[in-house]
Amino acid sequence: xxxxxxxxxxxxxxxxxxxxxxxxxxxxxxxxxxxxxxxxxxxxxxxxxxxxxxxxxxxxxxxxxxxxxxxxxxxxxxxxxxxxxxxxxxxxxxxxxxxxxxxxxxxxxxxxxxxxxxxxxxxxxxxxxxxxxxxxxxxxxxxxxxxxxxxxxxxxxxxxxxxxxxxxxxxxxxxxxxxxxxxxxxxxxxxxxxxxxxxxxxxxxxxxxxxxxxxxxxxxxxxxxxxxxxxxxxxxxxxxxxxxxxxxxxxxxxxxxxxxxxxxxxxxxxxxxxxxxxxxxxxxxxxxxxxxxxxxxxxxxxxxxxxxxxxxxxxxxxxxxxxxxxxxxxxxxxxxxxxxxxxxxxxxxxxxxxxxxxxxxxxxxxxxxxx
Amino acid sequence: xxxxxxxxxxxxxxxxxxxxxxxxxxxxxxxxxxxxxxxxxxxxxxxxxxxxxxxxxxxxxxxxxxxxxxxxxxxxxxxxxxxxxxxxxxxxxxxxxxxxxxxxxxxxxxxxxxxxxxxxxxxxxxxxxxxxxxxxxxxxxxxxxxxxxxxxxxxxxxxxxxxxxxxxxxxxxxxxxxxxxxxxxxxxxxxxxxxxxxxxxxxxxxxxxxxxxxxxxxxxxxxxxxxxxxxxxxxxxxxxxxxxxxxxxxxxxxxxxxxxxxxxxxx
Numbered sequence: 001x002x003x004x005x006x007x008x009x010x011x012x013x014x015x016x017x018x019x020x021x022x023x024x025x026x027x028x029x030x031x032x033x034x035x036x037x038x039x040x041x042x043x044x045x046x047x048x049x050x051x052x053x054x055x056x057x058x059x060x061x062x063x064x065x066x067x068x069x070x071x072x073x074x075x076x077x078x079x080x081x082x083x084x085x086x087x088x089x090x091x092x093x094x095x096x097x098x099x100x101x102x103x104x105x106x107x108x109x110x111x112x113x114x115x116x117x118x119x120x121x122x123x124x125x126x127x128x129x130x131x132x133x134x135x136x137x138x139x140x141x142x143x144x145x146x147x148x149x150x151x152x153x154x155x156x157x158x159x160x161x162x163x164x165x166x167x168x169x170x171x172x173x174x175x176x177x178x179x180x181x182x183x184x185x186x187x188x189x190x191x192x193x194x195x196x197x198x199x200x201x202x203x204x205x206x207x208x209x210x211x212x213x214x215x216x217x218x219x220x221x222x223x224x225x226x227x228x229x230x231x232x233x234x235x236x237x238x239x240x241x242x243x244x245x246x247x248x249x250x251x252x253x254x255x256x257x258x259x260x261x262x263x264x265x266x267x268x269x270x271x272x273x274x275x276x277x278x279x280x281x282x283x284x285x286x287x288x289x290x291x292x293x294x295x296x297x298x299x300x301x302x303x304x305x306x307x308x309x310x311x312x313x314x315x316x317x318x319x320x321x322x323x324x325x326x327x328x329x330x331x332x333x334x335x336x337x338x339x340x341x342x343x344x345x346x347x348x349x350x351x352x353x354x355x356x357x358x359x360x361x362x363x364x365x366x367x368x369x370x371x
Numbered sequence: 372x373x374x375x376x377x378x379x380x381x382x383x384x385x386x387x388x389x390x391x392x393x394x395x396x397x398x399x400x401x402x403x404x405x406x407x408x409x410x411x412x413x414x415x416x417x418x419x420x421x422x423x424x425x426x427x428x429x430x431x432x433x434x435x436x437x438x439x440x441x442x443x444x445x446x447x448x449x450x451x452x453x454x455x456x457x458x459x460x461x462x463x464x465x466x467x468x469x470x471x472x473x474x475x476x477x478x479x480x481x482x483x484x485x486x487x488x489x490x491x492x493x494x495x496x497x498x499x500x501x502x503x504x505x506x507x508x509x510x511x512x513x514x515x516x517x518x519x520x521x522x523x524x525x526x527x528x529x530x531x532x533x534x535x536x537x538x539x540x541x542x543x544x545x546x547x548x549x550x551x552x553x554x555x556x557x558x559x560x561x562x563x564x565x566x567x568x569x570x571x572x573x574x575x576x577x578x579x580x581x582x583x584x585x586x587x588x589x590x591x592x593x594x595x596x597x598x599x600x601x602x603x604x605x606x607x608x609x610x611x612x613x614x615x616x617x618x619x620x621x622x623x624x625x626x627x628x629x630x631x632x633x634x635x636x637x638x
Contacts, residue, residue, distance in 0.1 A: 257465075266440050310459065
């Protein structure tokens, strides 16, 4: 045992060259976030121009720059309506929903210390759906006072409550003494999902024709019918969740060591978990309220990013928001064009890509951890 | 100083710790020993603020019940027995978590390099880029120690001593690294901080402890220097094992004591 090992002095190395220490991925992560930001901008412009109608990118951009006033002969009135009242709300809403699905997935995975936790898979979205479907079907009768109280916010509030209740039940069932069992969590999610589906089935049985159409769109998941009114209703929940999420990064990192160690590092764990659960419920609830069950974004996006920038939540959360938004817009572009002039519900696209990916994660983990 | 008076812990209906009293001074290495199930880890968890207890525990005069998590994080750091991760963090990212509370005591410039300094200290220089999950149990334990050291890098901050709680810090380490880790604990105490460690190895205890707390069936059996506490009759009573302190084995049997290490320095 040499002296040098035991008594290595605290060298003041700062200032001597700024090489990145090994294992520090923060620089890479920041770079990726910038790249993802530009990618999202590009995707939004591309989505604005793509669709059944053929407004070109140039005319779209100039429409955005000059406004859709009638003096310019750049855009016809028809194109201007397509851009401003159909595509733009759909794109902004789509980006917000993609971001909130990915962030709610990443927060939930950090909270449960489990990369398979996702609102769609463990029944939280089903809980949100239960709340939303109740409002759709019972809004005119039993829940009329609820609608009167919350007016345009009735749907997202109901979805938020459903998501919150289901998250709390799930946490209560799957977590004992700060340890979450993966198997218990997934099984509890199946049970909760089945419960919600039974109730949604009952409501479907009771629904009239108009409500049935709403419900079908619901179960498949779609961005069709996006408009400024829907955005006004769901937007505040999503924006709030997205704004709070960056402040969860430090706590989620500490939580990766376990609840006791997180508390020893100075995190007020119980209070922190409450905030995180509310963020998950708000993000998942609001996106389910406007777009129905769009699955697998929350599990695929954070997982891909962890492979590249690592699990540091300070970077993972904003990166997930950006990549989730871009990917959902791309999926939406696919769903709008693949069977044009008709369109496929986007939930089918994300499930077709996401479900095999989920199986791949399971396969990769099978060797590492005992499920 | 950490002070326990009349501390009892009840888990479920079972009384785990009965009426514990002792002080752990800054500048000293206090070692808790005792057989399996004697309540060492439970006592440590009560000290850490993880378990409800009756009685009174104070750190530098502040009652544990009145301290917020971030206030406690500035006064003491805790090394758990083992830590499992479910995400692929690098070693450096884990060590950096020790800076979460922001009270390492290092200046901003030095804090950036602290994870690397701490890794070098636990003999893991160059391991920063490895994945934590790929390391052996002993290496993981040393990574966690590096993290804990970052949290209270300066043993004295704002004139107040800080404390390290180490739950079996050398349990999965080879002899060289056992000595390195104990030497780090020793140095922390010498520089004015306090250390409370749970150890099973009575030889290491005798070598490094300023004060030994012997636990037996949930109670504190005795507190004193190694020479006062490690006696034949106490070992027989507490460990239910008849051992002779200081007895050498037969001449042809090789034995290796940590005390025989050639220590070039004793800080």
